[in-house]
Amino acid sequence: xxxxxxxxxxxxxxxxxxxxxxxxxxxxxxxxxxxxxxxxxxxxxxxxxxxxxxxxxxxxxxxxxxxxxxxxxxxxxxxxxxxxxxxxxxxxxxxxxxxxxxxxxxxxxxxxxxxxxxxxxxxxxxxxxxxxxxxxxxxxxxxxxxxxxxxxxxxxxxxxxxxxxxxxxxxxxxxxxxxxxxxxxxxxxxxxxxxxxxxxxxxxxxxxxxxxxxxxxxxxxxxxxxxxxxxxxxxxxxxxxxxxxxxxxxxxxxxxxxxxxxxxxxxxxxxxxxxxxxxxxxxxxxxxxxxxxxxxxxxxxxxxxxxxxxxxxxxxxxxxxxxxxxxx
Numbered sequence: 001x002x003x004x005x006x007x008x009x010x011x012x013x014x015x016x017x018x019x020x021x022x023x024x025x026x027x028x029x030x031x032x033x034x035x036x037x038x039x040x041x042x043x044x045x046x047x048x049x050x051x052x053x054x055x056x057x058x059x060x061x062x063x064x065x066x067x068x069x070x071x072x073x074x075x076x077x078x079x080x081x082x083x084x085x086x087x088x089x090x091x092x093x094x095x096x097x098x099x100x101x102x103x104x105x106x107x108x109x110x111x112x113x114x115x116x117x118x119x120x121x122x123x124x125x126x127x128x129x130x131x132x133x134x135x136x137x138x139x140x141x142x143x144x145x146x147x148x149x150x151x152x153x154x155x156x157x158x159x160x161x162x163x164x165x166x167x168x169x170x171x172x173x174x175x176x177x178x179x180x181x182x183x184x185x186x187x188x189x190x191x192x193x194x195x196x197x198x199x200x201x202x203x204x205x206x207x208x209x210x211x212x213x214x215x216x217x218x219x220x221x222x223x224x225x226x227x228x229x230x231x232x233x234x235x236x237x238x239x240x241x242x243x244x245x246x247x248x249x250x251x252x253x254x255x256x257x258x259x260x261x262x263x264x265x266x267x268x269x270x271x272x273x274x275x276x277x278x279x280x281x282x283x284x285x286x287x288x289x290x291x292x293x294x295x296x297x298x299x300x301x302x303x304x305x306x307x308x309x310x311x312x313x314x315x316x317x318x319x320x321x322x323x324x325x326x327x328x
Contacts, residue, residue: 009082028156035075037067056119081284098171186292197319226289
């Protein structure tokens with residue numbers, strides 16, 4: 001087995017800050033602008049999820065523009081396992097800002113204070129007092145609310161009411177993130193042929209404390225992808241140079257990246273805690289999944305052979321040589 005930790009962004013080691021805009025359109029839909037690109041890490045899904053939950057609207061009502069320096073505020077980028085944690089914190093701050101604006105605008109129609117109102121399923125209504133049952137929304141127009149008729153109004157009506165009066169709700173998120181360390185453990189079950197040095201990986205298990213898993217399927221994909229990368233790092237991937245300086249592994253056909261046929265049984269375990277600095281308690285997950293697998297595999301092979309393993313990858317040639325030296 002192996003255990004490890006990582007980071008949720010680059011601060012305070014490097015410059016690291018985040019900006020985001022969240023706008024409510026005249027039809028009540030929500031638009032996010034964030035500079036982080038989506039490299040297959042789920043940015044374009046998890047950031048709208050964060051905004052939808054914070055705003056109180058269905059996910060389908062949220063759109064995102066991302067990774068475009070012409071139309072989004074500056075972002076440090078998608079690296080350092082930071083995107084959901086740090087960019088998500090900026091999106092949440094911008095969403096809270098614009099939500100506050102909407103409730104302040106709607107409050108006079110309810111003859112209430114903004115803090116007495118809530119948004120759920122894109123409907124604004126008065127928050128029940130302690131002990132009161134939650135009322136069924138009785139949708140009426142804003143003007144009817146003023147007269148005490150009904151108890152709810154759609155975000156669309158409020159946004160359009162403001163629109164025709166030359167106003168749009170735009171929230172700004174501008175943050176310097178904290179840095180919440182994720183924690184993880186990896187376990188490897190292997191068999192080693194003591195005659196050839198060939199390693200067979202039977203099963204790998206990886207458990208990750210990710211804070212709150214905003215999208216569990218994406219998180220599991222990150223964990224399992226990192227385990228497979230660690231498999232190649234530990235057993236096959238290597239760059240060797242000839243005496244003339246040319247590279248032996250000069251194409252994917254001889255670099256030996258693991259394929260689908262090489263992947264063992266994988267068990268990915270999400271351990272949820274709640275970090276107060278991340279959006280809804282989330283922490284980093286991306287690079288974290290590559291911290292432990294190679295170490296766990298090396299420990300498993302060392303345990304199987306009763307040898308010290310200090311060099312990767314553990315190719316059959318290296319292990320065969322180590323076995324011969326140990327016998328001698």
